[in-house]
Amino acid sequence: MTIETTSIQDLVIINPTVFEDxxxxxxxxxxxxxxxxxxxxxxxxxxxxxxxxxxxxxGLHYQNPPFAQTKLMRVLEGEIIDVAVDIRKQSPTYGQHFAITLSDENKKQLLIPHGFAHGFSVISETAVVLYKCDQFYNKESEGGIRFDDSSLNIDWGMDLAAAIVSDKDLLLPGIEGCNSQF
Structure with a gap:
């Protein structure tokens, strides 16, 4: 397995060693x-x-401390655009995002540490996504950022007017109004 750094500190891509025959x-x-x-x-x-x-x-979702979650994202079936937004207020990359295509074919994984909001869009017919968390879900600590916040300028690889989004995610504020405690 190899680790690949990204343009945002602490956010890394994990490339497993695949044996095929x-x-x-x-x-x-x-x-x-x-x-x-x-x-x-x-x-x-x-x-x-x-x-x-x-x-x-x-998305974009996160949990505030002390229930902040590190996530290890991967796709078992299909293809997604996976996005992490830096919400660490003292970070030089605060408000910047990183996007990567994760799929069952490329087998890449994205390790998203505490201090990031996370979301994904499905660009294949269907997708099965599996992710590990280092902290249990805690409803009281959850927060989010609206997926179409113009200041983030995220390319989700789809027509956002036709996107299937939960009612809960449609009510999220932009990054300026989020309650990030990082």
Whole structure:
């Protein structure tokens, strides 16, 4: 497995080593020792899985301390555009976002640490997304940012007027109005 840095500090891409032959493929999707050897020490406590149809947009979500979550995102089936927005107020990249295509074909994973809002859009017919969290869900600490905040200028790879978005996500404020405690 290799670790690839991004334009935003602490946000990294994990590329597993994939072994392919006539039978198919094999790879370690998660190996705590391999990550620790590269300086990444995280104790994951919860796995979440979602199924979504083309045009679905989920996010942008986060949890404030002390229930902030690091997430390790990957796609089991299909293709998504995965987005992380830096909401660490003292960060030189505050308000900037990073987007990456995650798919069952490229097998890439995005490690999103505390201090980021997260969301994704489904650009294949369907997508099954699995992600690990280092903290349990806590409703009282949740927060969010509106997916179409013009100051973020995120390219979700779809027509936002036709996006399938939850009522809850439609009510989220822009980044200037979010309650980030990072």
């Amino acid at each position: 006539a039978r198919g493929y094999f790879f370690e999707a998660y190996n705590q020792n391999a990550l620790a050897a590269q300086g990444i020490h995280i104790n994951f406590v919860q796995d979440n899985q979602s199924f979504s149809k083309r045009g679905t947009l989920r």
